[in-house]
Amino acid sequence: MRAFIIGRFQPFHKGHVEIIKKILSENEYVVIGIGSAQLSHTLMNPFTAGERYLMILNTLEQSEISNYYIVPIEDVNSNPMWVAHVESLTPPFRRVYTNNPLVKRLFYEKNYEVLSSPMFNRNEWTGTKIRNKMINNQNWEDTVPETVYNIIRDLDGVNRLRDLSKTDEDPI
Numbered sequence: 498m499r500a501f502i503i504g505r506f507q508p509f510h511k512g513h514v515e516i517i518k519k520i521l522s523e524n525e526y527v528v529i530g531i532g533s534a535q536l537s538h539t540l541m542n543p544f545t546a547g548e549r550y551l552m553i554l555n556t557l558e559q560s561e562i563s564n565y566y567i568v569p570i571e572d573v574n575s576n577p578m579w580v581a582h583v584e585s586l587t588p589p590f591r592r593v594y595t596n597n598p599l600v601k602r603l604f605y606e607k608n609y610e611v612l613s614s615p616m617f618n619r620n621e622w623t624g625t626k627i628r629n630k631m632i633n634n635q636n637w638e639d640t641v642p643e644t645v646y647n648i649i650r651d652l653d654g655v656n657r658l659r660d661l662s663k664t665d666e667d668p669i
């Protein structure tokens with residue numbers, strides 16, 4: 498069976514690695530959709546699709562995983578058309594791993610097999626918490642693979658995020 502997972506991967510963290518390994522233990526290959534691909538340089542979406550692509554590619558290569566496709570997917574402003582949009586960009590798959598209720602519903606209505614995916618160490622391995630730690634100068638390095646840490650360091654990602662968190666208003 499071929500499977501699909503979609504995330505924004507802001508950034509690609511250890512929970513993502515674990516779920517991809519689990520999917521590959523049950524499927525022939527995995528299609529990894531990089532969601533909201535058009536977004537970058539915002540607090541919720543600091544990294545570009547290309548940067549996220551590199552995080553996933555380097556990490557999976559390093560882990561000697563090769564049965565995957567990475568596909569950046571921009572948002573469309575129409576939920577009924579979204580699955581067709583994904584299909585137009587990806588190699589074929591019949592199974593979808595997600596916990597997102599809307600993604601579940603949309604694929605279910607198009608007769609895909611939709612599975613809930615387990616969460617690993619969700620207390621620490623969440624994009625939102627990792628981005629907050631970066632901004633607040635807390636230890637985040639061990640929540641991402643070393644390959645991802647190196648990419649974020651090389652593109653000055655933490656300072657990018659801190660700059661994005663500033664305001665142009667004068668302090669009162």
Ligand code: ATP
Binds near residue numbers: 503507616
């Ligand atoms: P954010 O807080 O920015 O939403 P996130 O950690 O939820 O980040 P996403 O990019 O939204 O990451 O998630 C993409 C996919 O990865 C989702 O299907 C989600 O269920 C899965 N996922 C995220 N974190 C984990 C984890 N710790 N273990 C297993 N799967 C995870």
Ligand code: MG
């Ligand atoms: Mg999420």
